[in-house]
Amino acid sequence: MITVNENLCKGCNLCTEFCPQKVYKESEKLGKKGIHVPVPVDEEKCKKCGLCALMCPDQAIRVDEEDNDE
Amino acid sequence: MVKGESPFMKYLRRDRLPTIFCAGCGNGIVMNTFFNGMEMAEVDFDNLILVSGIGCSSRIPGYVACDSLHTTHGRPISFATGIKLANPEHDVAVFSGDGDAAAIGGNHLIHGARRNIDITVICINNSIYGMTGGQISPTSPKGSYGTTAPYGALERPFSLADLVTAAGGTYVARWTTAHPVQLSKAIKYGLQNKGFSFIEVISQCPTYYGRKNKLRSPIDMLNWMKETSINKRRADKMEEEELQGKIIVGEFQKKPEPEFAEKLCKLLEEQCVTGKPTAIRSAYQED
Ligand SMILES: Cc1ncc(C[n+]2csc(CCOP(=O)(O)OP(=O)(O)O)c2C)c(N)n1
Ligand code: SF4
Ligand code: SF4
Ligand code: SF4
Ligand SMILES: [Mg+2]
Numbered sequence: 175m176i177t178v179n180e181n182l183c184k185g186c187n188l189c190t191e192f193c194p195q196k197v198y199k200e201s202e203k204l205g206k207k208g209i210h211v212p213v214p215v216d217e218e219k220c221k222k223c224g225l226c227a228l229m230c231p232d233q234a235i236r237v238d239e240e241d242n243d244e
Numbered sequence: 245m246v247k248g249e250s251p252f253m254k255y256l257r258r259d260r261l262p263t264i265f266c267a268g269c270g271n272g273i274v275m276n277t278f279f280n281g282m283e284m285a286e287v288d289f290d291n292l293i294l295v296s297g298i299g300c301s302s303r304i305p306g307y308v309a310c311d312s313l314h315t316t317h318g319r320p321i322s323f324a325t326g327i328k329l330a331n332p333e334h335d336v337a338v339f340s341g342d343g344d345a346a347a348i349g350g351n352h353l354i355h356g357a358r359r360n361i362d363i364t365v366i367c368i369n370n371s372i373y374g375m376t377g378g379q380i381s382p383t384s385p386k387g388s389y390g391t392t393a394p395y396g397a398l399e400r401p402f403s404l405a406d407l408v409t410a411a412g413g414t415y416v417a418r419w420t421t422a423h424p425v426q427l428s429k430a431i432k433y434g435l436q437n438k439g440f441s442f443i444e445v446i447s448q449c450p451t452y453y454g455r456k457n458k459l460r461s462p463i464d465m466l467n468w469m470k471e472t473s474i475n476k477r478r479a480d481k482m483e484e485e486e487l488q489g490k491i492i493v494g495e496f497q498k499k500p501e502p503e504f505a506e507k508l509c510k511l512l513e514e515q516c517v518t519g520k521p522t523a524i525r526s527a528y529q530e531d
Contacts, residue, residue, distance in 0.1 A: 175248075177247075177248030177249075179248070179249070179250070181262070182250075182261060182262050184262065184266075184267035184268070185267055186267040186268030186461075186462050186463075187268075187461075187462075187463060188268060188462055188463065188466065191463045191466075192466065225424070225425075227250060227251060227252075227276075228273075228276050228277065228280060228424045228425070228428070229273055229276070229421075229424055230250070230272070230276070231265065231267075231268060231269055231270070231271065231272025231273050231276075231462075232261075232262055232263065232265075232272055233250035233252050233253055233256065233261070233272065233275075233276070234250065235250060236248050236249055236250050236251065
């Protein structure tokens, strides 16, 4: 499961650009802070490499190993 | 751990977030790689002390939930030296900018390396003075633009990794924020090295360096770093002209040498007359 924290994301789009699987897409609508927060639209392609969480300059991303989001 | 939270959040002062850094600034990537390297090196977070000078990059320790000192411009290595010698048991790391470490603090940098004191310096080299609005720094590439170089920088930049190697650093590496995995490993080795470690991180300041140098977005800046980086092993076999405009990345030095705090403690032990030969001992011997 991928979570992007809307309160922390500044909309730099480094995740959108550098995810090797192109999982993210910039949101069309503005978030509550006036930022186009990326959405993990192609989550099933995610390889759980963790690169996006390591690169997000604002610690806004979490990628869970397991898909069990009970 | 709170559900859906970044794996690095446990090291941060969450009430201070989001950081003051501009969107896409490299400082946040360096923070992540530091935590990653720290975990790989199995450094005890409670034993860690972070020290910084002044600059955008020097704001990092203030966001980290460990003991830290935010000191004066150019002086973090001097403060870190004091901390290490007062109690050599601590893990001490410095966050410094290219202006902080190489301009006003250049002298402290070379002498820290010469002494081989056991601290790890993470130098966030964004080729500019970010905090003060985009002035040229000692690492700004020749011809690059800044508010103090409207016609392009005339001077030759320092290669900090080479400078610190020559000055005596015992673990020296350079990576960029576009190489977060390699950078994390270098930070791990830096923290493990018993001696002066220097990790130069070529980083992005999209707001000043990027805007003045036709690399407007953080994405453009990271792509530029990826495209121009070349590994040191390959670069060593190439001519100087071929390396124009390239960023040489990799390990520059990895050579254990006797460390300063250890040498000093040994001397204290040999010369001790109180029977309590520790660095933190003598001032309180009457109590
Ligand atoms: C003694 C002193 N001189 C000058 C300054 C002004 N000053 C603040 S930050 C800075 C340079 C910051 O550049 P760098 O270290 O590269 O950090 P960055 O903001 O780029 O991360 C300068 C000159 C100061 N704060 N103190
Ligand atoms: S974990 Fe890797 S593959 Fe999955 S979204 Fe992040 S960068 Fe892409
Ligand atoms: S990298 Fe982080 S801050 Fe940048 S757009 Fe993605 S989630 Fe937002
Ligand atoms: S001015 Fe530059 S270095 Fe400072 S926070 Fe903004 S992008 Fe980062
Ligand atoms: Mg700088």
